[in-house]
Amino acid sequence: MSSRPQHPTIDARPRGPRGLIAAEVVLGRTMLGHVAELAVAMTPPGQPIAVHARPEDHRELTELMGERLRSRLVLVPGPPRAGAPVLRTDRFYDPARLRRRLRRGGSTESAVLWRLDRPESILSADEELTRRLTYQPLGKFWAFPLAERLAERLRPTRVRPNAVTVAAAALMLGAAGLVAAGWTGAAAGTGIALAMAVALVLDTADGRLARLQGTASAFGRWLDEVLDELVDLVLHAAIAWAAFVRDGRPAWLLLGMLYVSGKYMFRVQSSLGDELGRAGRAGAGPHVTMPAARGHRPRGLVDLVRLIGHADLRWHLWIVLAAVGRLEIALAAYAAYFPVRALGGAIRRGWRRG
Numbered sequence: 001m002s003s004r005p006q007h008p009t010i011d012a013r014p015r016g017p018r019g020l021i022a023a024e025v026v027l028g029r030t031m032l033g034h035v036a037e038l039a040v041a042m043t044p045p046g047q048p049i050a051v052h053a054r055p056e057d058h059r060e061l062t063e064l065m066g067e068r069l070r071s072r073l074v075l076v077p078g079p080p081r082a083g084a085p086v087l088r089t090d091r092f093y094d095p096a097r098l099r100r101r102l103r104r105g106g107s108t109e110s111a112v113l114w115r116l117d118r119p120e121s122i123l124s125a126d127e128e129l130t131r132r133l134t135y136q137p138l139g140k141f142w143a144f145p146l147a148e149r150l151a152e153r154l155r156p157t158r159v160r161p162n163a164v165t166v167a168a169a170a171l172m173l174g175a176a177g178l179v180a181a182g183w184t185g186a187a188a189g190t191g192i193a194l195a196m197a198v199a200l201v202l203d204t205a206d207g208r209l210a211r212l213q214g215t216a217s218a219f220g221r222w223l224d225e226v227l228d229e230l231v232d233l234v235l236h237a238a239i240a241w242a243a244f245v246r247d248g249r250p251a252w253l254l255l256g257m258l259y260v261s262g263k264y265m266f267r268v269q270s271s272l273g274d275e276l277g278r279a280g281r282a283g284a285g286p287h288v289t290m291p292a293a294r295g296h297r298p299r300g301l302v303d304l305v306r307l308i309g310h311a312d313l314r315w316h317l318w319i320v321l322a323a324v325g326r327l328e329i330a331l332a333a334y335a336a337y338f339p340v341r342a343l344g345g346a347i348r349r350g351w352r353r354g
Contacts, residue, residue, distance in 0.1 A: 006085045006102045006105060007039075007042060007043045007044070007047065007049075007085070007102075008038070008039050008042060008043070008049075008084075008085045008086060008087045008102065008108065009039075009049065009050040009051070009052065009080050009084055009085070009086055009087070010032075010035055010036065010039055010049060010050065010051040010052065010073070010086070010087050010088075010089065011052050011079070011080055011086050011087070011088045011089065012032060012051050012052065012053040012057070012061055012089045013052060013053055013054055013057075013079070014088060014089055014090035014116075014117060016090070016116070016117070020057055020060060020061070020089075021089050021090040021116055021117070022035075022053075022061060022064060022089035023060065023064055024116065026092065026116070030064050031089045031090070031092075031116065032051075032061065032064045032065070032089055033064070033066075033069075034092065035087045035088070035089050035091075035093075036049070036051075036065070036069050036072075036073060038087060038093060038095060038098060039087055040069075040072055041095070042098070042099060042102060043072075048072060048073070048074045049072050049073050049074065050074055050076045050080070051073045051074065051075050051076065052076050052077075052078060052079055052080050052086075053075055053076070053077070054077070055077050058075045061075060062075070085102055085108055086108060087108060090115060090116045090117045091108075091109075091112045091114075091115055091116070092112070092113045092114040092115075092116065093108065093111045093112055093113060094111050094112075094113045097110070097111035098111035109212070110152070110212070112211050112212075113211070114211065115211055115214065115216065117214075136204065136312040137307070137310060137312055137313065138312055138313060138316045139200060139204060139312045139315070139316070143197075143200050143201050143204050144204055146201045146204075146205075147201050147202075147204035147205035147208055148205075148208055150201065150202075150205045150209075151205045151208035151209040151212055152212070154205070154209050155209065155212045155213060159209075160209075160213070160215055161206040161207070161209045161210040161213070161215055161216075161220055162206070162219075162220055162223055164202050164205055164206040164209060165202075165203070165206045165220070165223055165224050165227060166223075166227070167202050168199045168200075168202035168203040168206070168227075169199075169227035169228075169230065169231055171195045171196070171198055171199035171202070172195070172196065172199045172231040172234075172235065173230075173231060173234060174195060175192045175195040175196055175199070175235070175322070176231070176234045176235040176237075176238040177238070178191070178192055179192065179235070179238040179239055179242050179322075179327060180237075180238035180241050180242055181242075182242050182245060182246065184325060185325075188325075189322055189323050189324060189325045190323060192322040192323075193319045193320070193322040193323035196315070196318050196319045196322060197319050200315050200316075200319070203224075203228070206220070206224060207224070228311070229267070232263065233260055233263065235318070236256060236259045236260070236330075236331050236334070236335075237256055237260070239256070239327045239328055239330070239331045240252050240253055240255055240256025240257075240259070240331055241253075241256070242327075242328075243328045243331070252328070252331075255331055255332060255335045256331065256335075258335040258336075258339065259331060259334060259335040259338065261339070262334075262335065262336075262337075262338035262339035262340075262341075262342060263334075263338045265338070265339065265342035265343075266338045266339075266341055266342040266345070268342075269342050269345045269346045270345065305341070305344075308337060309334075309337060309338070309341060314330070314334070317330050318330060
């Protein structure tokens with residue numbers, strides 16, 4: 001006998017430092033709009049959807065709904081009933097996971113992509129959600145499901161996301177050490193590739209665990225980014241050194257230096273570009289919004305070039321090349337890629353501002 005599908009209600013009561021979180025604009029839409037769209041998609045046509053809210057907020061919420069949603073959403077005072085599937089306006093959900101949880105009678109909390117119940121979460125929501133909705137073009141097929149299960153297991157424990165982040169970095173640094181030491185052969189390559197694969201799962205699980213435990217922080221994001229960059233540079237330095245020791249050609253050391261300088265230039269121009277973009281949006285006024293990630297349209301060659309440098313794609317390339325003992329291919333490819341990408345980005349930004 002199949003279980004009766006559950007239809008969600010909306011909890012629009014959460015408030016932040018600037019008032020109703022339902023009115024906060026994330027990825028070009030209000031949080032009420034995001035949550036209402038999910039509720040409408042998962043509720044039979046014509047069936048009303050309850051929106052639980054404080055009476056004093058009803059007028060503002062009615063204005064936020066717009067004509068299209070007013071026919072489906074019904075404002076209700078008080079909290080949702082216990083045990084009902086609830087979509088909170090201070091949560092950003094993954095639609096596919098949410099649908100599976102509702103179908104199986106699970107908690108909607110396990111489908112949360114990002115929480116906005118902290119001031120720093122609201123301020124970084126656009127940037128973070130864009131990254132999370134577009135990351136892992138390959139890892140989403142295997143690393144993400146494993147990371148999701150791991151985070152669920154770790155949720156009730158004392159293990160915190162920063163410990164998982166450090167563990168992932170330690171595995172990658174250990175793999176880099178083996179590469180630098182000149183470990184070769186099928187067994188060594190398989191071991192290095194396996195360490196990298198486990199590290200990818202851990203690097204994915206830390207953010208998921210932070211959301212489940214409600215422990216996301218600015219320091220955690222900083223630590224994750226710093227260790228990712230450290231691992232990247234150490235690994236390619238190890239590859240350059242191992243290739244130099246093997247062949248005795250200084251060209252490998254020069255490639256390592258070119259990679260490091262190119263990656264540094266790429267990071268600098270990207271950071272400066274982001275600052276200029278934020279300054280431009282701030283100067284344009286408070287109502288300027290980011291385009292929704294869902295509305296992104298491929299732009300051919302530009303998207304292909306960006307995809308080549310995608311962290312998830314590069315991580316998978318490391319795993320494959322480590323398994324066959326040819327990591328120097330990644331060094332040679334990206335020693336050319338990042339300087340060219342940095343120069344292209346600088347020229348493009350200068351052209352736009354000129």
